[in-house]
Amino acid sequence: MARNTDPTRLEKIHQATMHMVVQNGYGGASISSIARQAGVAEGYLYRFYKGKSELVNELFYKALSEVANHMEEVLQRSQTLEEVLDELLDQMLRLTRDTPEKIMFLYKLMHDHTFRMEDTLRDRIFQICNSFRKLGIETGQMDPMISEENIYLLCVGYPITFINSRIKGLFYTHKLDSNELSTVKALILKSLKK
Amino acid sequence: MARNTDPTRLEKIHQATMHMVVQNGYGGASISSIARQAGVAEGYLYRFYKGKSELVNELFYKALSEVANHMEEVLQRSQTLEEVLDELLDQMLRLTRDTPEKIMFLYKLMHDHTFRMEDTLRDRIFQICNSFRKLGIETGQMDPMISEENIYLLCVGYPITFINSRIKGLFYTHKLDSNELSTVKALILKSLKK
Amino acid sequence: MARNTDPTRLEKIHQATMHMVVQNGYGGASISSIARQAGVAEGYLYRFYKGKSELVNELFYKALSEVANHMEEVLQRSQTLEEVLDELLDQMLRLTRDTPEKIMFLYKLMHDHTFRMEDTLRDRIFQICNSFRKLGIETGQMDPMISEENIYLLCVGYPITFINSRIKGLFYTHKLDSNELSTVKALILKSLKK
């Protein structure tokens, strides 16, 4: 047997954590269930994290950073709002397809009181929305009345809410397809325009 | 005769419950904290409710019904989408001014996985969205691609999310005014149009 | 309306108490259920008893006294063991028919740790058993090895246990008839004889 120091173990803990949070919420994701799911001892994860909260926080930070990183990069090379929004929603769609748990994990925590986004992350997101807004106003595509707050809620919050609502089957239960996301995209674009 | 039930006390329990749910989420709103906040013995609220779940559910039902009742009435006498949306957002603004906690309470529970809206309430909301959609299509104001789901998320979920974000101070901390809600209304209207 | 001072109310409390103890045991007989069953306010019975324990104790005392009184009287006028045992079991059978709850009430409490028979009552019962034993030895019918303790357990405890076992359906569920009690009587008599 190889020594149990392999990085897979930590990765398994991450997977298990996201899975349990998605399935049962933050409160319902007990350390013991996470450890069991990861095939690891209960005490093990305290080597890496001070506690459950720190563990979940890190995963949250990473997942949202991923989106932010992508957005920053896109904003630097894009000329139009459509382009940026296209990329954003494409990314969401990709995430939904490839790692649906990650989207739902984000959603669950964005709406959990226990979670307060760390200030640095929040500032960064504000900056991204600000750049987005400037681009929209420069190109004359966006209503200048619309604040960064609305941009964030519409462009990030709304699609995630929509995806979650569909996955959870609020009104309908059929699977989400790219057509529907296109409708969401159009809807958001319209709402931003002059 | 025994002393009569002080109606204030039940009201205080309701207030305290909403407050604690808003501050700490459903899970964090412990019976003991609610009782303490309401200035009432822990066992007291079991006179009125079988348990915590029943207590919170009733308040949730009442609060959302208030909005639904109003909407049903408005839909019957209105000719245009603007009219309906105006009334809806006015109501939201009023609620935000008069009972801000009620709005945040709705928000918290709508996004708490522990909570499942009762089926009858959900069906009723679907019907309202459906009437709203029919009106929009009849008057030629609304894009027929937009589903009831989107209507609900946009017209109810979005404003509530926005109000919550503002009260909680996501990006800004200044108070919400009717101007801003007008922007939200315009934004929503645009997103629904053809 | 007549003033609510009528003795019926107390009687109703007694009935309700026995009923609830029989149905749900001492612990399960809550004051509120007793009061509800008796059609009386919860606080009312505290006029007569210091608490639940005192209330139940008194009823227990009365019920067992009834048997003791009868036995004392029978012992004074009887010449043989059969006679006494006949009377005892006849009384039991009568009680089982007329007031089955009383028998089960006795049984429930005789086996409830919360209950310690009061000393005076216990002494009196010992005296009765002692008289019974003397009679048996005088008439040469009874094995002198048999103690008062065995007499009590056999002649009082055993029939009550048997009746309870039958009513509760330990092995069989058909109703108790006087034939079966005769078997029990025969069995007890045999066990006492030389």
Added chain:
Amino acid sequence: MARNTDPTRLEKIHQATMHMVVQNGYGGASISSIARQAGVAEGYLYRFYKGKSELVNELFYKALSEVANHMEEVLQRSQTLEEVLDELLDQMLRLTRDTPEKIMFLYKLMHDHTFRMEDTLRDRIFQICNSFRKLGIETGQMDPMISEENIYLLCVGYPITFINSRIKGLFYTHKLDSNELSTVKALILKSLKK
């Protein structure tokens, strides 16, 4: 490696459970009192049992099975009632000497309305009584009128009741000796005979 489960601790929990049930009945045997008595944290016993009920049930099952196992074995190799009854009461006497709480524990639960013996256990006991009865009738020693119910109540219930009464000091407080149990045995034998 984590420290191994100290097998003593589980044993201590069992002892404490029996002790508390004997002292205060099932209802009065609170988890916290059991844990305190066992010198163990309150939450600890939930590692082994889903709850209080499961804990007590298992102990009850084990204790009564011990008697049942022995009886089944004795019945297979015995020729007369005396033999079987001898063995049964010898076992009781041994139990009373070595583990007096076990006998009292059985007594308490057999008479606690909260407790319902599991059906399989009850059926097994019925079978044993049935074999016993057949043996008695075959050897012509037993009155055929006597049912399995009476056999159980007399041969198992009565000695246990007697032992309990003695330990608790109903009338006398001196210790139980084998002479007294012999009297009980004789008494039972007589009661069963033709």
Added chain:
DNA sequence: GATGAATGAGGCTTCATTCAT
């Protein structure tokens, strides 16, 4: 005299966290 609103101690149970091995 009666009522029943109100209390709060105490019961059962869960689970994040610690630490001996």
Added chain:
DNA sequence: AATGAATGAAGCCTCATTCAT
């Protein structure tokens, strides 16, 4: 390094008892 046995604070709920009316 890794385990999982053990802890105990905190949660929800019940119910005997008190007391203002």
